[in-house]
Amino acid sequence: MDLTRNPELLDRLATSYALGTLRAGARRRFESLARQHPSVRAAALVWQTRMGGLNELQMQHTPDPVVWTRIDNLVRAEQQEQSLRTAREHAMAHRPDAAPAWWSSLGWWRGASVAGAFATVLAVAAGWHFHVQLRTELAQSQAQLQAIPQEAYVAVLQDDKSKASMLVTFDPRNKRLTLQRVGNYQESGDRSLQLWAIPASGAPRSLGVLDHDRLLKLTAGEADIRDVPTLAISLEPKGGVPGEGGPTGPVVFSGTLIQKM
Amino acid sequence: MTDPIPSASQADGERSAVRRGPRRPFPRFTRAGNAIAPGADPISTPSTELPQNPGMPMPLHSQDTELIALLDRVARQDALAFKQLYDQCASKLYGLAIRVVDNRAWAEDVLQDAFLTIWRTAADYRNALSPPMAWMGLIVRSRGLDFLRRRASQRTHLTQEMDDTMSESLPADTPSPMDAAQASEQAWALHQCLQKLASNQREVVSLAYVRDLSHGELAQQLRLPLGTIKTWIRRGMEQLRTCMARFG
Numbered sequence: 001m002d003l004t005r006n007p008e009l010l011d012r013l014a015t016s017y018a019l020g021t022l023r024a025g026a027r028r029r030f031e032s033l034a035r036q037h038p039s040v041r042a043a044a045l046v047w048q049t050r051m052g053g054l055n056e057l058q059m060q061h062t063p064d065p066v067v068w069t070r071i072d073n074l075v076r077a078e079q080q081e082q083s084l085r086t087a088r089e090h091a092m093a094h095r096p097d098a099a100p101a102w103w104s105s106l107g108w109w110r111g112a113s114v115a116g117a118f119a120t121v122l123a124v125a126a127g128w129h130f131h132v133q134l135r136t137e138l139a140q141s142q143a144q145l146q147a148i149p150q151e152a153y154v155a156v157l158q159d160d161k162s163k164a165s166m167l168v169t170f171d172p173r174n175k176r177l178t179l180q181r182v183g184n185y186q187e188s189g190d191r192s193l194q195l196w197a198i199p200a201s202g203a204p205r206s207l208g209v210l211d212h213d214r215l216l217k218l219t220a221g222e223a224d225i226r227d228v229p230t231l232a233i234s235l236e237p238k239g240g241v242p243g244e245g246g247p248t249g250p251v252v253f254s255g256t257l258i259q260k261m
Numbered sequence: 262m263t264d265p266i267p268s269a270s271q272a273d274g275e276r277s278a279v280r281r282g283p284r285r286p287f288p289r290f291t292r293a294g295n296a297i298a299p300g301a302d303p304i305s306t307p308s309t310e311l312p313q314n315p316g317m318p319m320p321l322h323s324q325d326t327e328l329i330a331l332l333d334r335v336a337r338q339d340a341l342a343f344k345q346l347y348d349q350c351a352s353k354l355y356g357l358a359i360r361v362v363d364n365r366a367w368a369e370d371v372l373q374d375a376f377l378t379i380w381r382t383a384a385d386y387r388n389a390l391s392p393p394m395a396w397m398g399l400i401v402r403s404r405g406l407d408f409l410r411r412r413a414s415q416r417t418h419l420t421q422e423m424d425d426t427m428s429e430s431l432p433a434d435t436p437s438p439m440d441a442a443q444a445s446e447q448a449w450a451l452h453q454c455l456q457k458l459a460s461n462q463r464e465v466v467s468l469a470y471v472r473d474l475s476h477g478e479l480a481q482q483l484r485l486p487l488g489t490i491k492t493w494i495r496r497g498m499e500q501l502r503t504c505m506a507r508f509g
Binding site: 011012015016018019020021023049050051052053054055056057058059060061062063064066067068070071072074075078079 | 338340343344347351353355356357359360368369391394395401402438439441442443444447448449450455466467469470471473476494498499501502
């Protein structure tokens with residue numbers, strides 16, 4: 001079969017190829033001919049372009065406004081991650097002997113940022129689908145947050161399986177940091193969970209130690225929260241890390257802190 | 262020149278009304294291949310005439326220019342331009358996403374995924390040589406097909422259940438209309454030619470492409486004999502080939 005000498009057949013095969021109905025062996029043979037002969041390749045591209053027009057001919061539907069909110073949050077998280085990475089790289093360049101703690105690892109930060117991005121999606125998903133209680137809480141928080149624009153923060157912390165485990169909201173007006181357990185995680189009796197603010201540069205700062213209740217309110221100033229891209233919770237000995245040191249145990253939940261616009 | 266395009270509010274009204282009942286976006290077909298379309302599609306009979314006016318509406322060009330400028334700014338991580346791009350294109354692209362995955366909630370995920378891809382790869386558009394809406398449409402379709410593949414592989418044990426859902430939600434009664442609003446010039450030409458196909462041919466061709474379905478998959482999903490599907494597609498594509506050749 002010499003396709004290049006049979007323009008009619010070539011055109012017909014190119015339409016089937018572009019439509020996607022040319023399958024299996026026939027498709028592979030056509031692709032291999034296209035790699036050998038520019039005229040076959042050209043016919044395929046012409047028809048791929050033409051059929052691509054079908055993508056533009058579908059009826060319009062207005063998406064729910066929440067879709068834009070999700071996209072916007074993810075893009076912001078991504079931008080934060082970028083500036084954070086730049087800052088980290090800058091810091092690392094000036095501190096080559098930095099302690100190899102987990103918060104110094106670029107990989108961890110990338111992971112945390114990706115997790116943060118997913119957390120945003122989960123915040124919406126969790127709010128809508130999973131927990132009526134959480135939804136009410138979120139609605140209340142949001143109403144509250146909308147009343148004081150530019151000054152409210154929310155984060156969903158998740159475990160390494162990207163499961164939402166802790167909802168954190170911060171109300172700067174009342175200096176109130178609220179933590180709500182969402183998943184089923186329960187630390188053993190001799191351990192405590194401790195919440196950390198992970199600033200863009202410098203060591204983690206403790207924001208408080210969690211008790212075993214589902215809902216916990218801590219007091220924090222906006223200075224503790226502002227410019228903190230990430231929150232993390234580590235598993236520590238009962239009562240938390242003594243003194244001013246950083247976390248000693250494994251990080252069990254983390255997430256991006258997002259300022260509500 | 263084109264079908265009358267309902268205003269957004271009309272379209273919304275129709276949609277919600279339709280959505281209350283089981284969805285039936287496909288013509289009721291007879292085996293002979295004629296669609297019984299009670300809603301009267303004025304151009305559903307095949308014809309080999311050339312379009313009366315193969316020129317295109319003027320506003321399209323300026324729309325392309327505007328979208329290209331926006332993509333250019335998005336490539337420089339301009340968040341404001343990104344929002345404007347979304348406002349202008351989201352409805353069109355969401356419509357496509359719904360058509361690909363046939364589920365509104367999934368289509369929202371696909372739209373989100375696609376816009377993140379646009380945000381990250383807008384710089385690549387400069388090398389794309391295609392109209393902006395065509396470029397974004399390809400992204401949405403490919404994200405949508407990825408979504409379906411991911412879902413299928415996650416749920417192989419639920420295949421039967423999936424098939425049942427799909428056959429319910431897929432083609433039944435009314436032809437899904439085409440909408441040339443916001444389409445690029447090349448898509449507008451395709452629209453002219455598709456309007457000349459019988460509506461059943463138009464629909465199988467459209468479904469085959471948008472959902473990347475084989476003859477066999479189409480036959481299974483539409484519950485029509487394989488031979489019928491093959492005939493409709495062959496005739497439809499044959500006519501499309503002749504018609505598109507005239508547009509060059």
